[in-house]
Amino acid sequence: MSNFSKWDELKGVIRPNDRILCLIRPDPDSIASAFALRTLLLRRVESVTVAYDEPSKRLQNRAMVKLLRLSLESVKSVDVSRFTKIALLDAQVNRFPDYRDWTFHLAFDHHPFIEEYPYLFADIRPETGATSTILAEYLAAAKVRISERLATALCYGIKTDTDDFQRHTGRADAEAFSRLFPLANYHLLQSIDQSEIPFRQLDFMDLALHRLRVKKRRAVVHLGAAEAADIAVIIADFLIRVSGIEFAVVAIIAGDKLILIFRSRNPRRHAGRIAFNHFGEIGSAGGHAAAGRAEIPLPQVPSEVKVFDFDSIEHWIEKELGRPVKTRAQETNPS
Structure with missing residues (x-):
């Protein structure tokens, strides 16, 4: 049309x-x-x-x-x-x-x-x-x-x-x-x-770099709690440019939600579909091939996951990403 x-x-x-x-x-x-x-x-x-x-x-x-x-x-x-x-x-x-x-x-x-x-x-x-x-x-x-x-x-x-x-x-x-x-x-x-990163948020960058672990070219990092998720977006955009990383997930707690930011530069790892298929049943999730996002209300996070424990969140995300799921493909606009 x-x-x-x-x-x-x-x-x-x-x-x-x-x-x-x-x-x-x-x-x-x-x-x-x-x-x-x-x-x-x-x-x-x-x-x-x-x-x-x-x-x-x-x-x-x-x-x-x-x-x-x-x-x-x-x-x-x-x-x-x-x-x-x-x-x-x-x-x-x-x-x-x-x-x-x-x-x-x-x-x-x-x-x-x-x-x-x-x-x-x-x-x-x-x-x-x-x-x-x-x-x-x-x-x-x-x-x-x-x-x-x-x-x-x-x-x-x-x-x-x-x-x-x-x-x-x-x-x-x-x-x-x-x-x-x-x-x-x-x-x-x-x-x-040029109004990009507040100075006080450099602590999150330092935290991400110290916690960074890369497995099979995939990086998963939890930043803890912040006023907003914007620093997670900035760090995810940074990590996906690092040699040896093809897929990145950066988690952060903002308000009453756990927010996951996905970035991919591997054509076989569609960031939006992965977010939607693995986390869409417990929150709002989706995105494009290179960029995705999931927003999960804290009460919807599984009870065995300690939301303020860095290792617990990262382990849960890794576990979910490794779990086979029935594809819940995002459709294209039928019109």
Whole structure:
């Protein structure tokens, strides 16, 4: 289906009196995508509000919001009943298990299709490297003027989710970036990128390097507890670049969840499928070939596992990864 057809389809479900809530798990791609959808629809509906389900503590996300002067609200501070439609950006319903009783109407995502859901409209493209790419295509189809701030946000969303075009990148991502980059502020992009690792989090890097054990080119490391999982993402991205490591799992406890970050550079070890097949029954899990994630509520962790014991968590993850499972393959978008 062409971009113009998808845009026409989306227009068919939008009403002038709609008040739309965009729900995101804040990262550069979801933030940029949400503000792109806001720009796309703002003159066609009554209002568009962007809300996050949990605050982002990662410096690059906060720098992006601050430098680009973007307005985000906590979903806990909004009255959901006043919205006529709820849109998911860079996510599907499985990413928001706490809101299963809500009705979601729109979904835009580049992650593998997880489950059937009766959205009014959905555009889910696992072959695309970033949701920012998808929304950039809608802006082009609708001939919407893209501001410098929005172009910068979308460029950064594409840049981060494709890891500077080193993983899961399609032609659409390169084309979108080439259209957006001349409109973006290069200095702002640099400023956001340089706000990466808080000094106090270097302790986690030290811990990871001291605990690092590699078996059959696979590294599994538990970092203990932290305010957020962002440092686990940074360390997983670092480990997968180390010679001799083809698959990495970094675990961390953030809030009331055990979060596992998966990275792979072995085509036969699909990070998202491994996360989904081994941990999807006790939490939210999935991802792409090179990058996956599982979020497991602490009460769902098996009782024999001591969640605050580094060895216990690492041993359990190794055991689970070595356990044969019936493949619970993530489907592609049937449309």
